[in-house]
Amino acid sequence: MPWLKFMAATRSRSGFNMNEIANYIAVDTIEEAAETLAAGPVTVLAGGTDLMLQTEAGTRSYAATLMNIRRVAELRGVGLEDGSLTIGALTTVSDLLADPIIGAHCPILAETADQFASPQIRNMASIGGNICNASPAGDLLVPLIALGAEVALVSKADGALHSRRMPVEEFVIGPGASKLGDTEILTFVHIPSQDGAAGAFRKFGPRPALEIAIAAVAVTGRIEDGKFAHMRVAFGAVAPTPVRGRAVEAALEDKPATDETINAALAATDADISPIDDVRASAWYRRHLIRTLTQEILADVFRA
Ligand SMILES: Cc1cc2nc3c(=O)[nH]c(=O)nc-3n(C[C@H](O)[C@H](O)[C@H](O)COP(=O)(O)OP(=O)(O)OC[C@H]3O[C@@H](n4cnc5c(N)ncnc54)[C@H](O)[C@@H]3O)c2cc1C
Incomplete structure (x- = not known):
């Protein structure tokens, strides 16, 4: 990536320093992402609306590998089966606002998206990023806990993909801290049928x-x-x-x-x-x- 080499050789006026990044990888599938994480250490980049600000402010630093997951198409979108929803981690806040399944089956998420940041930020900010950032003030976390939502976390070990699920309520354990393992990627958010609630x-x-x-x-x-x-x-x-x-x-x-x-x-x-x-x-x-x-x-x- 020529732009990355340019930035890696540069230090911006704000002090944003990309020298820490030795490799930049843009993955296309969940499996590729899990493989890259298994070879760690890796920083996952989704929309970047939290990550870029935090690294620039110096409150966190990049791992040697920066992995961009935005091309993983299977991680974006909303599915409906027997009233239960599955939302890909890369689904943006703008997607939640416009999606007809969300509007019909889970309007509280569209209502939350409507109170989130600005249209520009909503276009980049992902539901997975909001959950993994684990902010006490993360907007989407609040309705997701009320809805009884669960997250799916995927990793790769011994040549196989492993997936585990846990309630959003248990996933976030402190300001900026979660139960996400170093080699795990958050793939999907599962919301049980609300049955007209x-x-x-x-x-x-x-x-x-x-x-x-x-x-x-x-x-x-x-x-x-x-x-x-x-x-x-x-x-x-x-x-x-x-x-x-x-x-x-x-x-x-x-x-x-x-x-x-x-x-x-x-x-x-x-x-x-x-x-x-x-x-x-x-x-x-x-x-x-x-x-x-x-x-x-x-x-x-x-x-x-
Ligand atoms: C101007 C501005 C306004 C904002 N307003 C609001 C607001 O109103 N409400 C609110 O809640 N937030 C707000 N935010 C915060 C931010 O936009 C959200 O938290 C957003 O949802 C983060 O998503 P992202 O895709 O940009 O995550 P990123 O910044 O790419 O990532 C955030 C963190 O999650 C990790 N991560 C991301 N995706 C995954 C994944 N699938 N698996 C594993 N790890 C992952 C990253 O490594 C990083 O640690 C605002 C931010 C800005 C800059």
Whole structure:
């Protein structure tokens, strides 16, 4: 790649240094990607919207091999089987916004995509990159946890491909940390059939666009015989990882869809979250936002 050699010999004014990269590989298949990872160490490049900023800022460095996976066609797109969705890791945020299967079977993901960054970033940002970046404020992680989504992780050893699956809720283990192994690639996101469940995502940031959430909430579930049923709740930017709202779920499940139940659920939010004070918001304000956004969803979507 001539451009890479040029950049490798160069240090930009911002300090962006590609001298660390000895090999650049653009793979075409999952198997090629897994083989390259097995020969490691490798840095995986998808859309680059997190990776490029982090390496430029010096908060992480490249491994000797930079592997671009964007040409792996089998990793992009949305499939539907018996109501369950399979989303390729390279599916972009713009794809989620426009995809008719997502619109019909999982509109909460399109709603989240609509609140994500700007059109330019959405065109590059992938769902796999958002999950692997493991940010406490990663927008897509919040509805994916509420939806009960799982990730598939693939590696190659002893001449064979190996795949394992785990819930998104367990995959992210700390700010920027996940259970992704050094030789694994995230291939697909699996979302179980929602069977007509309603759902909504709300996030709050100081600006209406291009803003990292200072609090985010996703809720899925339905009303059956006047009661909340199959409720799943997740919160973003209020703990070291996006978290499941188990106390809120318990306060709602099988209870009458009344203001009294909603108030009990809002009181339970404190038990699910552990926000911190930082430059973007105080812990008190984040707690207040979580209650407000949860109230908004429960009142607007489930009691309207
Ligand atoms: C201006 C701007 C605005 C933004 N706004 C938002 C926002 O509103 N909400 C939000 O959540 N995020 C936002 N982001 C962050 C970013 O766009 C997302 O996290 C995006 O989804 C990352 O995807 P990517 O394809 O660009 O990942 P990359 O940057 O290519 O990769 C991110 C990380 O994941 C790894 N990786 C990527 N794909 C795989 C894979 N398939 N298998 C294994 N490892 C993989 C990479 O090695 C890297 O560590 C914003 C970023 C910018 C620059």
